[in-house]
Amino acid sequence: MTTAPVHRSGFACFVGRPNAGKSTLLNAMVGTAVAITSDKPQTTRRAVRGIVTRPDAQLVVVDTPGMHKPRTLLGERLDDLVRSVWSDVDVIAFCVPADEAIGPGDRRIVAELSEQAPRTPVLGVVTKTDKVRPDAVAAQLLALSAVREFAELVPVSAVRGEQVGVLCDLLVARLPEGPRLYPDGEVTDEPVETRIAELVREAALDGVRDELPHSLAAQVTEMVPREGRDDLTDVYVTIYVERDSQKAIVLGHRASRLVAVGRRARARIEELLGTRVYLDLHVTVAKDWQRDPKQLRRLGFD
Ligand SMILES: Nc1nc2c(ncn2[C@@H]2O[C@H](COP(=O)(O)OP(=O)(O)OP(=O)(O)O)[C@@H](O)[C@H]2O)c(=O)[nH]1
Numbered sequence: 001m002t003t004a005p006v007h008r009s010g011f012a013c014f015v016g017r018p019n020a021g022k023s024t025l026l027n028a029m030v031g032t033a034v035a036i037t038s039d040k041p042q043t044t045r046r047a048v049r050g051i052v053t054r055p056d057a058q059l060v061v062v063d064t065p066g067m068h069k070p071r072t073l074l075g076e077r078l079d080d081l082v083r084s085v086w087s088d089v090d091v092i093a094f095c096v097p098a099d100e101a102i103g104p105g106d107r108r109i110v111a112e113l114s115e116q117a118p119r120t121p122v123l124g125v126v127t128k129t130d131k132v133r134p135d136a137v138a139a140q141l142l143a144l145s146a147v148r149e150f151a152e153l154v155p156v157s158a159v160r161g162e163q164v165g166v167l168c169d170l171l172v173a174r175l176p177e178g179p180r181l182y183p184d185g186e187v188t189d190e191p192v193e194t195r196i197a198e199l200v201r202e203a204a205l206d207g208v209r210d211e212l213p214h215s216l217a218a219q220v221t222e223m224v225p226r227e228g229r230d231d232l233t234d235v236y237v238t239i240y241v242e243r244d245s246q247k248a249i250v251l252g253h254r255a256s257r258l259v260a261v262g263r264r265a266r267a268r269i270e271e272l273l274g275t276r277v278y279l280d281l282h283v284t285v286a287k288d289w290q291r292d293p294k295q296l297r298r299l300g301f302d
Pocket residue numbers: 016017018019020021022023024025036037038039040041042043044064065066067127128129130131156157158159160
């Protein structure tokens with residue numbers, strides 16, 4: 001007698017300190033760059049979803065911003081967002097990088113996880129295993145196992161693609177039985193405008209120094225097909241900074257930096273839209289937008 005194969009579907013999320021490698025892991029798992037990544041902490045500000053569709057399962061991965069001690073209104077909103085995601089998923093992967101000691105920040109997140117999602121299974125993931133020797137990976141797994149009880153412990157290297165499939169299998173195993181939630185071929189349900197704004201922000205963040213990243217936001221103000229052309233899209237994006245000095249940094253000498261940012265972002269947006277793109281970037285100062293409820297709402301951080 002044969003039984004019908006089981007199909008599972010549901011939601012997972014990656015949790016961890018900023019820079020733990022969550023977005024990179026999500027991208028490796030989905031196979032397409034959905035969430036943006038950078039070497040600056042706190043790059044991710046939205047619950048971007050990556051969708052893995054395979055014959056036996058559909059896993060929707062929700063990427064959350066790195067947790068941190070909130071210092072601004074934006075910080076508080078981000079933490080609220082993270083918590084609302086936790087209580088809404090079937091399985092959580094708690095990530096720590098192999099090359100950094102587990103510290104109070106990690107323990108705080110773990111404690112909050114236990115409080116906010118007491119019944120959700122949590123997998124312990126050691127990321128960036130390619131950065132250290134195998135014995136250090138083993139030591140980190142041991143250290144992680146002392147933090148709390150995990151449903152599974154998994155070492156991964158998103159950059160080398162090592163163990164990413166294993167992690168995916170373990171996440172899928174924790175999903176309930178159910179039909180597909182999204183059509184085949186869909187990798188994210190983020191609106192295209194959001195993905196475009198994120199691509200611009202990613203390009204603008206590249207190479208800037210410490211304090212700017214948190215002050216930078218981007219928003220698509222208009223996106224229209226060029227009249228009479230089906231192969232060209234006009235895209236208008238505003239980049240927000242908090243101070244004049246930051247505007248000068250983003251623009252660069254005679255706007256040379258902005259031009260380079262535009263060139264890089266345009267290539268990615270063309271890939272995304274499948275048309276040629278005319279990209280118009282405009283930099284504007286929105287004073288202290290991270291602390292201003294009205295501005296936060298306008299930029300979509302409700
Ligand atoms: N060597 C190595 N580097 C990695 C790996 N995964 C991520 N990184 C790097 O670590 C940095 C942070 O990665 P992200 O994926 O942006 O980290 P995140 O946890 O999503 O960060 P936030 O968005 O700030 O929460 C980037 O420079 C990545 O290239 C890995 O498997 N190996």
